[in-house]
Amino acid sequence: MPYHSVIVFPLSYWLASSAFVFWSALLEISYLDIQTNLTIKRYCExxxxxxxxxLEGASGRLMMPIQDPTGCGGLPIYSRNNSIPPWIALVKRGNCTFSEKINGAQAEGAAAIVVYNVEGTRNETMHMSHPDAPGMVAIMIGNGIGLEITKLVNMGIPIEMVIDLGNPHGPWVDTYWLYFLSVAFFIVTAASIGYFVFISAHRLVNLRMQRRSDDRLKKDAKKAIKQLVVRTVKRGDPETGLDAQTCAVCIESYKAGDVITVLTCGHIFHKACIEPWLLEKRTCPMCKCDILKALGVENEDEKNEVSNTYSYPPPDVTVITVSGGEPLYEVPLTGPQTPEPQEHQHRYVNDAFEEDAQDRRG
Incomplete structure (x- = not known):
């Protein structure tokens, strides 16, 4: 007679149950095998x-109702001899409430009651509710196990049962739920830590790159500042006149003895005012002129980028320089023998040059 140690609960149980924790019952079933004359014991949760x-233990011989296996109806329900030791009622689910079954068995002196489930439920059980019969140990077992036991009882084989308190189960105390919650918590924690480490490392790398870039630009700005014109204002200079402009950084007028710096765009400032500004901004506070570009001061990365861009000139290119006092631009032209003229031809528009050519034609 096999017994299952795993209890299966249908979805309807979880939906209908208001309790989040239930207790399993440990059963010890023993009887005498009439064929081998040996005592057989079975254990299961x-x-x-x-x-x-x-939530207590109980023990005794199993007794079934006389007629109705559900244990419903008036007294007497069970047929027993007064010489029988403490006994446990074994009834089938159905026909009346659990409280009626329990009260009927308790009225006839049962030490506990075992209710087995109906057909078609295999070994599924439920957390039965019996608020009108709270004083006696009451448990439920599956239909498969219940039918095996009733078959032996109907054969006249005395069966002794010991009921003991098992383990708590439920969404928050069941072992599988604890494992699941532990693993889920570990995964979420590990993912959060990993994300935090990734973001922190990314920010550190960006900050380091930004600092290196700022350091290079400050070095270039220092080089550019050394190339700027610095002079001392003298009495009678235009900067000391009534219509002279003030320093755009400190908003103070220039006076004789002030040291000023002249930027590439022609704007002038106090030397002590403009140098800290140029180290950080590298542009004129008034017109935003970039002193690095104006003075041709480039960092190494820009030089490498420019050199790589123009390191491979197109082959067989004729360059014509159009000048009007100084070079204006260069126009590359392809020769008549270029095999792929569409790929190498470059058109540069010079409106002034075209207007001059039209005037000559006219």
Whole structure:
């Protein structure tokens, strides 16, 4: 007679149950095998205590109702001899409430009651509710196990049962739920830590790159500042006149003895005012002229980028320089023998040059 140690609960149980924790029951079933004359004992954690049942143990011989296996109806329900030791009622689910079954068995002196489930439920159980019968140990077992036991009882084989308190189960105390929650918590924690480490490392790398870039630009700015014109204002200079402009950084007028710096755009400032500004901004506060570009001061990365861009000139290119006092631009032209003229031809528009050519034609 096999007994299952795993209890299966249908979805309807979880939806209908208001209790989040239930207790399993440990069963020890022993009887005498009439063929071998040996005592057979079976153990399983295959019962569930009722919601209103005392969480206590019980023991005794199993007894079934006389007629109705559900244990419903008036007294007497069970046929027993007074010489029988403490006994446990074994009834089938159905026909009346759990409280009626429990009260009927308790009225006839049962030490506990075992309710087995109906057909078609295999070994599924439920957390039965019996608020009107809270004083006696009441458990439920599956239909498969219940039918095996009733078959032996109907054969006249005395069966002794010991009921003991098992383990708590439920969404928050069941072992599988604890494992699941532990693994989920570990995964979420590890993912959060990993994300935090990634973001922190990314920010550190960006900050380091930004600092290096700022350091290079400050070095270039220092080189550019050394090339700027610095002079001392003298009495009678235009900067000391009534219509002279003030320093755009400190908003103060220039006076004789002030040291000023002349930027590439022609704007002048106090030397002590403009140099800290140029180290950080590298542009004129008034017209935003970039002193690095104006003075031709470039960092190494820009030089490498420019050199790589123009390191491979197109082959067989004729360059014509159009000048009007100084070079204006260069126009590359392809020769008549270029095999792929569409790829190498470059058109540069010079409106002044075209207007001059039209005037000559006219």
């Amino acid at each position: 295959c019962g569930v205590y009722g919601r209103n049942s005392p």
